[in-house]
Amino acid sequence: MKIVIINYGAGNIQSIMFAIERLGYKAVLSNNPAEIKAADKVIFPGVGEASSAMEMLLESGLDTLIPTLEQPVLGICLGMQLMCNHTQEGDTKGLGIFDVDVLKFSSKVKVPQMGWNNIYNLKSDLFKGVSENEYMYLVHSFYAPDCAQSIATTNYEVEYASALQKDNFYGTQFHPEKSGDVGEKILGNFLKL
Template identity: 90%
Template sequence: MKIVIINYGAGNIQSIMFAIERLGFTAVLSNNPAEIKAADKVIFPGVGEASSAMKMLLESGLDTLIPTLKQPVLGICLGMQLMCNKTEEGNTTGLGIFDVDVIKFSSKVKVPQMGWNQIYNLKSSLFKGITENEYMYLVHSYYAPNCAEAIATTDYELEYASALQKNNFYGTQFHPEKSGDVGEKILRNFLELNN
């Protein structure tokens, strides 16, 4: 199986590579459109600031490529947020894959939300074998509100979508690669998807 992690300058790529290796697979880092298109699975990572990350996607042409991919694609953290219509962070227009706008948590709560929180209302084969209310690791100041494409929910100040799915596109606000055995199981489920 060919697994490509999109390399567009966003952080956190090494921990994803290591998590995939622990599952017995090998991933390649690439920003080459032909290589990304030829992959069986694509992971779109992200740690950083939305407008500068989007600028890197625009400069490389990946902003037009990613929404056209037909294989399973997993956006993680900022990767998921950039797959939405837009985000308040840097007033950034996203890729428009998920029909929701990303907004900032209010000043009533500590931001970023950093640490472990529960996921529930699990609705996708991405969560096969995962029980409700498992704890996942999150670091974020912006969130996708609950919407039709939500496949997991988390509560921090309010209930929001901690995972999204539309057709072959999946997104997790949490970091499966930093969420222990449960996170690795979610990554394995993604790698075993056949849509």
Template identity: 70%
Template sequence: MKIVIIDYGAGNIQSIKFAFKRMGVEAILSDSKEEIRQADRIIFPGVGEASYAMQKLKKSGLDTVIPTLSQPVLGICLGMQLLCNSSKEGNTQGMGIFNVDVKKFEGNIKVPQIGWNNISNLKSQLFEGIPENEFMYSVHSFYAPLCAEAIATSEYGIQYASALQKNNFYGVQFHPEKSSKVGAQILSNFLNINSKK
């Protein structure tokens, strides 16, 4: 199985690569459109500021490639947010795969949310064998509101979508690569998801 982690200059790519290595799986870092299209599974990571990350994707032309992919794609953290319609962070236009607009946490809560938070209302193959209310590691100031495509929720001041799915696209707001055995199980589940490619 060929697993490609999209390398576009705005991702937590090494920690994801090491997470797969710990599982005995070799993942390739690549920004090649051809290599990405030929992959069996694609990880779309993201760390940093949304508008900057989107500029990087546009510069490489990956912003038009990613939405056309037919194999399972997993967006992580900012990667998930960039798959949404838009983000309040830098008033960024997203790729429009998930029909939701990313907002900023407001009110009397500490931003960013850093640390462990539980996930609940779990749906989809991505969470097979994962008990309700398991804790995952998160670092984020922006969130996807609850929507039809939510496959997991978390609470931080408000309830929000901590994972999304539409067709072959999956997104998680938390960092499975930093979330111990449960995170590794989610990554393993992603590799085992039925593919139409």
């Protein structure tokens, strides 16, 4: 199985690579459109700020490639947010895969939300064998509101989508690669889709 992690300079890449290795697979880092298209599974990571990350996608032409991919694609954290229509972070237009706009948590709560929080309302083979209310590791100041494409929910000031799915596209706001055994199970489920 060929697993490609999209390398566009905004990544939590090492921890994802190690998690995939622990599951018995190998992943390659690439920003080469032909290699990404030929992959069986694509992971779209992201750590950092939305507008500069989107600029890097635009410069490499990956902004037009990613929405056309037909294999399972997993966006993680900022990767998931960039797959939405728009984010308030840097007033950034997203890839428009998920039909939702990303909002900033209000000043009433500590941002970023950093640490462990539970996920519930699980709906998808991504969560096969995962119990309701398991704890996942999150670090974020912006969130996708609960919407028709939500496949997991978390509560922090408001209920929001901690995972999204549309067709072959999946996104998690949490970091499965940093969420212990349960996070690894979710990554493994993705690799088996």
